[in-house]
Amino acid sequence: MTTLLEMREISKTFPGVRALDNVTFSVEDGEIHALVGENGAGKSTLMKVLSGIYPQGEYGGEIIFDGATMAFSGISDSERHGIIIIHQELALVPLLSIAENLFLGNECATNGVISWRETFQRTEGLLRKVGLREAPQTLVDKLGVGKQQLVEIAKALSKEVRLLILDEPTAALSESDSQALLDLILELKAQGVTSIIISHKLNEVRRVADTITVLRDGATVATHNARTEKVTEDRIVRDMVGRSIENRYPERDRHAGEMLLEVENWTVTHPEHADRLSVRDVSFNVRAGEVVGIAGLMGAGRTELAMSLFGQSYGRNATGTVRVRGETVDISTVGRAIKAGLAYVTEDRKALGLILDETIHKNITLANLAEVSRRGVLNSHAETRVAEKYRQAMNIRTPSVFQRVVNLSGGNQQKVVLSKWLFAGPEVLILDEPTRGIDVGAKLEIYNIINDLSRQGKGVVMISSEMPELLGLCDRIYVMNEGALVGELAAKDASQERIMSLIVTE
Amino acid sequence: MTETTSSETDHAGGKRLLSYLGAHMREYGLLIALIAIMLCFQIVTDGTLLRPVNITNLFLQNSYIIIMALGMLIVIVGGNIDLSVGSVMGFVGALAAVMIVEWNVPVSVTVLTCLFAGIVIGAAQGYWVAYWNIPSFIVTLAGMLVFRGASLWLLEGQSVGPFPQSFQMLSTGFVADLIPPLGDAISAVTGDKRVNGLAMLVGLVSVGTIIWSGLRVRAQNKAYGIEDEPTSFFVARNVIVAGAILFLVYKLSTFRGLPNVLITMGVLTLIYAFITERTTLGRRIYALGGNRKAAKLSGIATERLTFFTFVNMGFLAALAGLIFAARLNTATPKAGFALELDVIAAVFIGGASMSGGVGKIVGAVVGAFIMGVMNNGMSIMGIGIDYQQVIKGLVLLAAVIFDVYNKQKQG
Numbered sequence: 072m073t074t075l076l077e078m079r080e081i082s083k084t085f086p087g088v089r090a091l092d093n094v095t096f097s098v099e100d101g102e103i104h105a106l107v108g109e110n111g112a113g114k115s116t117l118m119k120v121l122s123g124i125y126p127q128g129e130y131g132g133e134i135i136f137d138g139a140t141m142a143f144s145g146i147s148d149s150e151r152h153g154i155i156i157i158h159q160e161l162a163l164v165p166l167l168s169i170a171e172n173l174f175l176g177n178e179c180a181t182n183g184v185i186s187w188r189e190t191f192q193r194t195e196g197l198l199r200k201v202g203l204r205e206a207p208q209t210l211v212d213k214l215g216v217g218k219q220q221l222v223e224i225a226k227a228l229s230k231e232v233r234l235l236i237l238d239e240p241t242a243a244l245s246e247s248d249s250q251a252l253l254d255l256i257l258e259l260k261a262q263g264v265t266s267i268i269i270s271h272k273l274n275e276v277r278r279v280a281d282t283i284t285v286l287r288d289g290a291t292v293a294t295h296n297a298r299t300e301k302v303t304e305d306r307i308v309r310d311m312v313g314r315s316i317e318n319r320y321p322e323r324d325r326h327a328g329e330m331l332l333e334v335e336n337w338t339v340t341h342p343e344h345a346d347r348l349s350v351r352d353v354s355f356n357v358r359a360g361e362v363v364g365i366a367g368l369m370g371a372g373r374t375e376l377a378m379s380l381f382g383q384s385y386g387r388n389a390t391g392t393v394r395v396r397g398e399t400v401d402i403s404t405v406g407r408a409i410k411a412g413l414a415y416v417t418e419d420r421k422a423l424g425l426i427l428d429e430t431i432h433k434n435i436t437l438a439n440l441a442e443v444s445r446r447g448v449l450n451s452h453a454e455t456r457v458a459e460k461y462r463q464a465m466n467i468r469t470p471s472v473f474q475r476v477v478n479l480s481g482g483n484q485q486k487v488v489l490s491k492w493l494f495a496g497p498e499v500l501i502l503d504e505p506t507r508g509i510d511v512g513a514k515l516e517i518y519n520i521i522n523d524l525s526r527q528g529k530g531v532v533m534i535s536s537e538m539p540e541l542l543g544l545c546d547r548i549y550v551m552n553e554g555a556l557v558g559e560l561a562a563k564d565a566s567q568e569r570i571m572s573l574i575v576t577e
Numbered sequence: 578m579t580e581t582t583s584s585e586t587d588h589a590g591g592k593r594l595l596s597y598l599g600a601h602m603r604e605y606g607l608l609i610a611l612i613a614i615m616l617c618f619q620i621v622t623d624g625t626l627l628r629p630v631n632i633t634n635l636f637l638q639n640s641y642i643i644i645m646a647l648g649m650l651i652v653i654v655g656g657n658i659d660l661s662v663g664s665v666m667g668f669v670g671a672l673a674a675v676m677i678v679e680w681n682v683p684v685s686v687t688v689l690t691c692l693f694a695g696i697v698i699g700a701a702q703g704y705w706v707a708y709w710n711i712p713s714f715i716v717t718l719a720g721m722l723v724f725r726g727a728s729l730w731l732l733e734g735q736s737v738g739p740f741p742q743s744f745q746m747l748s749t750g751f752v753a754d755l756i757p758p759l760g761d762a763i764s765a766v767t768g769d770k771r772v773n774g775l776a777m778l779v780g781l782v783s784v785g786t787i788i789w790s791g792l793r794v795r796a797q798n799k800a801y802g803i804e805d806e807p808t809s810f811f812v813a814r815n816v817i818v819a820g821a822i823l824f825l826v827y828k829l830s831t832f833r834g835l836p837n838v839l840i841t842m843g844v845l846t847l848i849y850a851f852i853t854e855r856t857t858l859g860r861r862i863y864a865l866g867g868n869r870k871a872a873k874l875s876g877i878a879t880e881r882l883t884f885f886t887f888v889n890m891g892f893l894a895a896l897a898g899l900i901f902a903a904r905l906n907t908a909t910p911k912a913g914f915a916l917e918l919d920v921i922a923a924v925f926i927g928g929a930s931m932s933g934g935v936g937k938i939v940g941a942v943v944g945a946f947i948m949g950v951m952n953n954g955m956s957i958m959g960i961g962i963d964y965q966q967v968i969k970g971l972v973l974l975a976a977v978i979f980d981v982y983n984k985q986k987q988g
């Protein structure tokens with residue numbers, strides 16, 4: 072096998088952060104190369120250097136692609152050489168059709184007049200290739216994230232792709248969508264496409280990767296050949312965090328106290344279709360010190376349930392009763408829901424959780440300004456103190472709390488959102504996919520935080536698509552499907568098979 | 578310490594200064610631009626620009642733009658825009674004229690009624706924007722037409738005036754000199770015919786306050802390990818600001834002292850700077866403009882807040898309308914025509930972002946002064962209105978390009 076790509080002694084500094092420190096990284100032709108590491112290790116940055124987003128001159132080191140030294144001036148330059156990156160955040164235009172998105176900037180046109188026949192034909196071919204059964208005219212925002220991800224890959228295939236870079240492609244996908252995506256990458260490999268895949272899901276990495284490179288603190292710490300040696304997950308974790316993690320799901324004393332949150336007959340109408348119910352007649356409860364999971368497939372209505380409870384942030388005509396500590400509470404606005412003791416950590420941190428252009432400290436205090444102000448006047452030092460406290464407690468990697476959140480790595484942004492809601496001091500914390508895109512070490516930190524909350528007698532509702540996580544952490548698991556609860560399992564009776572069978576038999 | 582290490586730290590220090598300057602180019606740039614523009618016009622107008630009478634004039638001419646820029650900044654930071662302020666201002670002036678001149682309503686009642694009318698107008702527009710999600714551009718474009726028409730209708734196409742003395746005082750009045758001895762003492766030194774003691778005192782006190790509070794913030798920042806302005810920058814900036822204030826105040830004091838509007842303007846600027854920077858209300862407005870959905874999910878009453886920004890704008894536009902009418906001593910149907918554009922330009926020159934969440938009160942005020950000085954200077958030079966418009970347009974574009982360029986450079 073020949074070497075397709077070699078990155079030599081790559082360094083990249085941001086104000087106050089040395090994101091990459093003499094990283095050396097090489098990819099063989101025709102392999103699937105996994106790039107793993109903790110949040111903020113520099114994975115995305117390395118790929119941005121490679122794809123010309125940080126152009127020549129903004130980094131140190133050398134890129135050799137296909138035997139020639141490259142000096143990319145921008146992303147279109149690297150695309151011309153067949154290096155295509157699919158970002159951590161999808162970059163499709165929601166109100167354009169699949170076909171339009173695929174050929175955006177690259178239209179099948181003569182003299183600026185688009186040939187729709189050719190466009191649709193080629194789209195159909197590409198969609199077949201990625202195994203997506205949708206009409207080319209379908210608007211992208213009608214597709215779920217899984218399918219959007221496939222459209223992104225089809226878009227990459229529409230160009231002459233030599234090296235496909237996928238930055239956490241499965242972070243937002245359900246189990247089955249993830250499997251389909253990984254199968255597709257394997258199939259592309261068979262067709263000769265080399266890929267680099269960044270992921271925090273080590274089981275997936277083990278499944279597809281030929282080579283695994285581990286980054287830690289901006290430096291390469293290990294490269295494993297997964298075809299010749301057997302690389303265990305523990306081994307990867309040890310390289311990533313510098314120590315082994317004994318227990319992925321830390322223990323806690325399990326005892327349920329008094330009733331904290333009771334939801335009865337909660338029904339919510341879809342925001343656009345008045346005849347569709349997004350949440351049907353859901354009743355559940357959480358006791359003090361309990362961690363309650365909600366399992367289900369993507370689109371089962373879990374986020375809708377949580378957001379409708381949190382100040383009716385989703386849907387219309389919510390009916391039903393909500394009691395906190397036995398008393399019926401008014402949760403008709405977010406402010407009232409917070410006052411009633413609820414907090415909701417969103418699954419979509421960029422769009423709904425953070426003000427990206429603001430600093431870390433302003434984001435952390437936003438949901439509880441009363442605590443850092445007197446008669447409406449802010450105490451900036453109290454604010455700084457609070458932010459510092461959470462920076463340390465949550466191990467947010469940043470030179471200072473006055474950094475803008477947009478400059479943090481994905482996992483560290485998640486910790487900022489969590490800090491914000493912990494600071495709001497809720498009775499019941501609803502976590503929606505709290506470990507999405509988070510590395511193993513940080514996951515453990517978040518699990519420890521959940522256990523701490525439980526010890527303090529708070530209630531935690533955990534929505535997660537990662538079943539092992541629910542099984543490892545929760546006292547009880549509710550199973551949701553098509554907007555309704557279809558079952559409830561105690562931790563000791565629960566297993567992935569039982570959860571799946573509850574979903575399927577419905 | 579050996580030679581080499583000390584020169585190394587010097588080198589690192591120089592680098593730090595540069596990187597600090599890079600990160601805060603915008604703020605210093607604005608101040609430097611204002612001073613450069615003033616010096617430029619001072620030279621080409623042979624010193625007319627900074628004559629006491631012209632400085633007084635500068636404040637009088639720009640007061641209403643600055644007052645509206647305060648409200649506009651808040652609207653824009655909140656993620657909206659208000660195109661109606663020029664018309665609202667004209668309408669309120671017309672209302673005042675009709676009430677006082679034609680209906681003989683007492684001045685105090687008229688002023689209160691007019692301010693209230695501004696609040697109602699702001700509320701009427703804010704309601705649609707905040708609670709119905711109608712784009713502010715459209716609502717206030719409609720408002721611009723409606724109130725332009727309404728003032729024509731009120732005035733029946735005529736100019737109405739003049740106003741009684743007490744109403745004119747709103748704009749053209751000066752604060753009486755309460756401490757002549759200080760002025761006399763200074764004039765004894767400088768040899769001026771007269772020096773207004775109160776003006777000098779206000780100038781000295783504000784310079785003292787600015788330096789004192791600057792030092793206090795520095796001390797606190799140090800205690801909390803926050804990255805701070807390098808000492809040399811701090812000193813230079815304060816010397817420039819203090820020098821400029823003392824210079825302006827001294828010039829004013831040798832003329833007629835402090836204009837009433839200067840006091841109104843100064844106090845309002847302080848209040849709004851405080852609200853935006855130090856209060857939870859201000860913080861929430863920035864959050865609203867920064868990411869409305871995230872702000873809403875943080876428990877912020879985004880609708881009510883948006884509504885408030887428009888009510889506030891209406892109030893300030895009404896105040897500006899009264900001052901404008903008092904200054905011209907008559908209300909005309911054309912009053913405030915196209916003024917919204919100057920106000921909006923001032924806010925963007927001052928560093929606010931079209932998408933919301935970014936901008937500072939001080940920036941907007943300096944932006945308004947940049948526009949004002951250019952207007953004034955070019956008029957003194959006798960440059961035609963045609964060229965004036967072209968130049969102002971280019972300055973706005975340059976300022977915003979500078980902004981975007983700076984942001985990109987920082988990544």
Ligand SMILES: Nc1ncnc2c1ncn2[C@@H]1O[C@H](COP(=O)(O)OP(=O)(O)OP(=O)(O)O)[C@@H](O)[C@H]1O
Pocket residue numbers: 085086088089090108109110111112113114115116117468469477478479480481482483508510988
């Ligand atoms: N534009 C920027 N300005 C300042 N710092 C940045 C910027 N982009 C990234 N960083 C910093 O560089 C480091 C590496 O970030 P990067 O996004 O590459 O991490 P990552 O390995 O992709 O993490 P994750 O798994 O969380 O996505 C982080 O400490 C981050 O805060």
Ligand SMILES: [Mg+2]
Pocket residue numbers: 114115116159238480481
């Ligand atoms: Mg990343």
